[in-house]
Amino acid sequence: MVNSAARRAEVEQAVARDDIELVRFLWVDHSSVTRGKAVSRSSLASRMESGVGLARTRQAAGLLDLGQPVPGFDAVGEVRLLPDPESYVPLPHAPGSAGMLCDLVTVDGEPWDACPRTFLKEALAAADGYHVSAAFEPEFTLCAGQPRPGALELFDDSLCFDNEGFDVANSYSIELLRALRAQKLEVETYHPEFGHGQHEMTLRHAPALRAVDNYVWQRATTRGVARARGMWATFAPVPRPGLRGNGNHAHLSLWGPGPDGRTVNLFADDSDPLGLSALARHFIAGLLDHLPGLTALTTASVNSYHRLQPGMWAGAFGAWGPDNREAAIRIPSRLRGSEAASTNIELKTCDSTANPYLALGAMIHAGMDGVRRRLDPGAPLTADPARLSDDELRRHGVRALPRSLEEAVDALERDEFLMSVLGPARRALYPSVKRADIRDLKAMPEADDYALHAIRY
Numbered sequence: 001m002v003n004s005a006a007r008r009a010e011v012e013q014a015v016a017r018d019d020i021e022l023v024r025f026l027w028v029d030h031s032s033v034t035r036g037k038a039v040s041r042s043s044l045a046s047r048m049e050s051g052v053g054l055a056r057t058r059q060a061a062g063l064l065d066l067g068q069p070v071p072g073f074d075a076v077g078e079v080r081l082l083p084d085p086e087s088y089v090p091l092p093h094a095p096g097s098a099g100m101l102c103d104l105v106t107v108d109g110e111p112w113d114a115c116p117r118t119f120l121k122e123a124l125a126a127a128d129g130y131h132v133s134a135a136f137e138p139e140f141t142l143c144a145g146q147p148r149p150g151a152l153e154l155f156d157d158s159l160c161f162d163n164e165g166f167d168v169a170n171s172y173s174i175e176l177l178r179a180l181r182a183q184k185l186e187v188e189t190y191h192p193e194f195g196h197g198q199h200e201m202t203l204r205h206a207p208a209l210r211a212v213d214n215y216v217w218q219r220a221t222t223r224g225v226a227r228a229r230g231m232w233a234t235f236a237p238v239p240r241p242g243l244r245g246n247g248n249h250a251h252l253s254l255w256g257p258g259p260d261g262r263t264v265n266l267f268a269d270d271s272d273p274l275g276l277s278a279l280a281r282h283f284i285a286g287l288l289d290h291l292p293g294l295t296a297l298t299t300a301s302v303n304s305y306h307r308l309q310p311g312m313w314a315g316a317f318g319a320w321g322p323d324n325r326e327a328a329i330r331i332p333s334r335l336r337g338s339e340a341a342s343t344n345i346e347l348k349t350c351d352s353t354a355n356p357y358l359a360l361g362a363m364i365h366a367g368m369d370g371v372r373r374r375l376d377p378g379a380p381l382t383a384d385p386a387r388l389s390d391d392e393l394r395r396h397g398v399r400a401l402p403r404s405l406e407e408a409v410d411a412l413e414r415d416e417f418l419m420s421v422l423g424p425a426r427r428a429l430y431p432s433v434k435r436a437d438i439r440d441l442k443a444m445p446e447a448d449d450y451a452l453h454a455i456r457y
């Protein structure tokens with residue numbers, strides 16, 4: 001983050017230009033809810049430098065907003081929301097308002113070890129000099145209005161890639177795209193997805209931290225534009241029983257100097273049948289090795305496991321393969337004309353209930369662990385695992401993945417590598433917050449559980 005005087009002055013100019021009254025200082029919590037406090041235009045300059053105070057215990061809160069009894073997280077103690085001026089965007093659906101994404105820092109301005117955005121920065125700094133490029137594919141369900149327990153009305157019943165689905169949602173999708181452009185978020189593609197009411201708009205890939213910030217804004221704007229029209233957009237993995245799942249596939253590649261010193265995609269190797277370098281294969285193997293624990297961070301809610309089922313194209317099988325939509329790790333076929341640049345790997349076991357900074361940071365740590373240990377991912381899976389028998393799955397080395405958040409959190413706590421990179425504060429907080437959600441949701445009627453996710457996400 002370059003929170004320099006020059007950057008802060010640029011934000012002040014943008015605030016005047018965009019006629020902004022309130023600037024939100026936002027962060028994303030362990031439940032992946034975007035929260036924050038706002039400052040007025042007149043106090044912006046000083047608060048960009050000092051930050052805004054926040055009770056430490058907010059990072060111990062779960063989906064029901066209650067702080068969990070984690071040692072060191074009680075009524076005492078503050079941190080600061082310190083904004084990254086480069087993340088400034090106006091909020092077109094909320095005229096007069098703008099926002100910046102923040103790091104949580106100590107009152108002395110030092111990085112705080114419970115800050116998710118700092119976790120991603122640390123993962124990037126520990127990636128042996130590689131630059132990480134990333135992109136997300138967040139799917140969402142458009143509803144006619146705010147969902148209620150047992151009552152979620154879809155906005156459209158269009159089919160997958162349905163031309164008429166484009167028409168039905170045209171006014172919304174064009175307004176959304178223009179709002180994103182006003183935020184300097186570059187939309188690449190849009191389509192009505194497989195499920196009724198399901199849509200997907202993708203942004204161009206970017207350096208990892210920027211890609212995650214962009215995704216956070218995209219999600220907020222997608223929901224905000226819908227809400228301003230009396231509609232509702234939800235990124236919940238499964239907002240209503242029986243719907244197709246909403247994934248948030250994470251794509252990444254590692255970049256660095258090539259043989260002639262120019263920056264190139266180090267995941268690409270044109271001589272390989274899949275176009276993948278040895279570096280990419282080691283990285284994939286690291287992801288596979290840590291996948292059970294990783295799912296607690298990438299498919300991070302009770303609701304996630306309604307989606308993470310065979311046949312949902314959600315990557316419910318611990319395997320990797322070229323354009324294999326049932327494998328957790330899909331290798332997308334490369335784009336003609338930009339083969340090397342478009343080489344990347346996709347983690348499908350990722351959804352929008354995951355804190356994206358923690359999810360991508362953990363993916364980078366896991367992949368880099370595979371690189372350092374020179375792990376081998378084995379042969380790619382070219383068959384559809386949902387159609388293989390248990391025996392065949394075993395023969396292909398397909399690993400079982402957690403089937404519930406509880407199993408995932410257990411797996412995370414068993415993964416000493418992931419626990420150690422999380423650091424002392426996050427490794428204490430994260431499982432406690434998730435176990436509180438598991439307990440609280442078990443006590444709810446099932447309809448409330450779906451509705452809660454449909455509303456919060």
Ligand code: GLU
Pocket residue numbers: 139194244245246247248307312313314315325348
């Ligand atoms: N909706 C699927 C999921 O839950 C993904 C479909 C696709 O391949 O885009 O991940």
Ligand code: MG
Pocket residue numbers: 137139193200
């Ligand atoms: Mg999709």
